[in-house]
Every structure is written in structure tokens, then in C-alpha cells.
Amino acid sequence: MRIAAKEAAPGIAALALVAVTIAALSGERILYGDPTGDVPLEMPEQLGPWTGEAVWFCQNDQCARSFPESELDARAAAGEGAGGEEAAPAEPAAARKCPDCGGELSIVSLGENTLLPVETPIFRRVYHRVGHPDVLATVVFSGMERRSIHRPQVCLVSQGNRILDEYTASFASGPSDEAGRVPKMPLRVLQVVFPIKDPVTGRTVSQAPSAYAYWLFSPEYETVQHLARFARMLFDNCFRSYRPRWGYASLSIAVDPENPEGWREEIDEFLPLFRPVIDGVRARLAARRNVPLRLSGTSASANEYRGTNTITTVHPGR
Numbered sequence: 639m640r641i642a643a644k645e646a647a648p649g650i651a652a653l654a655l656v657a658v659t660i661a662a663l664s665g666e667r668i669l670y671g672d673p674t675g676d677v678p679l680e681m682p683e684q685l686g687p688w689t690g691e692a693v694w695f696c697q698n699d700q701c702a703r704s705f706p707e708s709e710l711d712a713r714a715a716a717g718e719g720a721g722g723e724e725a726a727p728a729e730p731a732a733a734r735k736c737p738d739c740g741g742e743l744s745i746v747s748l749g750e751n752t753l754l755p756v757e758t759p760i761f762r763r764v765y766h767r768v769g770h771p772d773v774l775a776t777v778v779f780s781g782m783e784r785r786s787i788h789r790p791q792v793c794l795v796s797q798g799n800r801i802l803d804e805y806t807a808s809f810a811s812g813p814s815d816e817a818g819r820v821p822k823m824p825l826r827v828l829q830v831v832f833p834i835k836d837p838v839t840g841r842t843v844s845q846a847p848s849a850y851a852y853w854l855f856s857p858e859y860e861t862v863q864h865l866a867r868f869a870r871m872l873f874d875n876c877f878r879s880y881r882p883r884w885g886y887a888s889l890s891i892a893v894d895p896e897n898p899e900g901w902r903e904e905i906d907e908f909l910p911l912f913r914p915v916i917d918g919v920r921a922r923l924a925a926r927r928n929v930p931l932r933l934s935g936t937s938a939s940a941n942e943y944r945g946t947n948t949i950t951t952v953h954p955g956r
């Protein structure tokens with residue numbers, strides 16, 4: 639009898655695991671971690687020597703250009719604009735059209751609107767610093783829908799970029815200590831090129847190289863591996879009924895062909911200022927640990943954003 643029980647134990651354990659998982663995933667259940675609540679984050683306007691502003695994206699897939707808000711203001715003031723109409727500089731940017739093609743403008747890129755579930759919160763600013771390349775900082779959060787954090791390898795390619803290289807590298811993540819040691823953290827790096835096309839002929843006239851570096855975080859964990867995030871989410875969901883929002887923070891910097899490695903120094907200077915912003919939102923999300931969400935039916939149907947402090951994706955064409 640004892641031997642038989644011993645032999646059967648792994649099988650029984652596996653069956654019990656399956657039963658628990660099925661019970662956890664079906665029927666009415668309560669999830670914790672507030673995955674539909676607002677995200678308590680503001681992208682700072684000032685980060686040390688960097689000054690941030692909003693970015694607008696053309697929704698015409700043949701154009702797909704992006705513009706810092708100050709550039710839209712300047713071009714509107716210069717009389718440029720949709721169809722050469724008298725563009726009033728006082729007009730809110732949301733009402734403006736793409737100065738290059740006249741397409742709709744949105745604070746969310748066409749690729750994000752197309753690929754991400756609706757109600758995906760996106761925080762973004764482009765940071766300027768005199769004498770330095772711009773840093774485009776974006777933070778996207780998952781909700782009830784796991785797809786909300788899309789592999790950038792898919793998203794970047796769908797937006798017309800070509801990935802040349804991909805690797806994990808280590809960057810400065812905070813100020814140096816008394817001994818001069820600089821804390822480091824890993825980021826996943828994608829080196830990409832975006833083909834610049836002639837708007838008339840549609841022919842590629844040049845290639846714009848950039849570096850794209852990201853990491854993934856929940857209130858408790860961070861990683862640069864999508865698979866590790868997925869395993870963690872599955873475990874938390876099944877065995878802890880814990881479904882916090884996961885965030886995906888990325889930095890994008892144009893690569894100067896004259897100084898092809900210079901972007902690394904930019905990240906080494908920018909990340910120690912940006913990282914505390916992310917740590918702050920992680921701590922505030924962790925404080926929502928015990929907020930319950932009563933769920934019946936599929937979890938995707940409960941996907942929503944109850945905050946008002948940022949922009950969420952919509953279906954293209956609304």
C-alpha cells in the first residue's frame with residue numbers, strides 16, 4: 639500500500655495541480671492587485687538637464703511620422719498645416735492634422751492602436767537636452783489583457799523598422815556611491831533602422847538608425863525577458879490570485895552615424911534620473927496589493943482603464 643501511494647504521488651500531485659489551475663481559472667473569482675485601476679504615474683516635465691514634451695503620431699500608415707508638440711506649434715505658426723488652411727497656432731494639437739500628409743494625429747502611434755488591446759494606458763514624453771540626441775521614453779501598462787505588453791520585436795517591425803541586432807546590456811541605473819561604484823541594471827537592446835521614404839515617389843531615400851532599450855516590471859519583479867514575465871504572471875494569477883499591472887518601459891534614441899556608440903552614454907546619464915520615476919510607480923502599485931476585483935466570465939472582457947491621467951489606445955478609426 640505504502641509503495642503504491644509513493645509511486646502514485648507524482649501523478650496525484652500533477653492531477654491536483656491541474657484541478658487547482660482549472661478551479662482558479664473558471665467561474666467567479668476575485669483577483670487582487672487592481673489591474674483595471676488608474677496608474678499613479680506622471681512623466682516628469684523635467685528630468686535633470688532634460689526637458690520633456692508630448693509627441694504626436696500620424697495615423698496614416700503611408701506616412702507614420704511623429705512630431706514633438708513644439709514642432710507642430712512651430713509649423714502651425716509658420717502657416718503649414720493640413721491642405722494649407724490657415725492653421726491657428728492657438729488650435730489644440732489634438733485638432734491638428736499631420737503637417738506632412740494631412741493625416742489624423744494621435745498621441746498613440748498607429749502601431750500601438752492597431753496591435754494593443756483598447757484601454758491600454760500609455761505614458762510618453764520626448765526629452766530634449768541641448769547638445770544631445772532626444773530620448774523618447776515610453777511606459778505601457780498591461781491590464782486584464784496580457785497582450786497589452788506586446789513584444790517590441792513585433793511592434794517595431796509592424797511600424798516599418800528593421801531590427802539589425804538584439805542583445806542584453808548593462809547600464810547605469812543610479813548615482814555612484816561614495817566609493818565611486820555605479821549601480822547597474824540590464825536592459826534589452828534592439829538596434830533598428832527606419833526607412834525614410836520620399837512622400838511623392840514612396841522610394842526609400844535614407845535609413846534612420848536608432849537604439850531601443852527596454853525592461854519589464856511589476857510591483858514585485860523586473861526582467862528583460864518576456865518569457866520570464868509570462869511565467870511570473872501565470873504563477874501569480876493561478877496560485878496567488880494576484881494580477882497587478884505590468885509595465886514596459888522603453889527608451890529610444892537616434893543613433894548618430896558619426897558616433898555610433900554615443901547613445902550608450904546618453905542612457906547611462908538618463909536612466910539614473912528615469913529609473914526613480916518607475917520605482918515610484920511600482921511602489922504605488924504595490925500599495926494596491928489588496929484591492930479586489932470580482933470577476934465572472936473571461937478576464938479580457940474586464941479590460942479597462944479607470945484613470946484619467948493618461949492616454950489609452952483606441953481601435954484605429956475609432
Ligand SMILES: [Zn+2]
Nearest residue numbers: 696701736739
Ligand atoms: Zn502624416
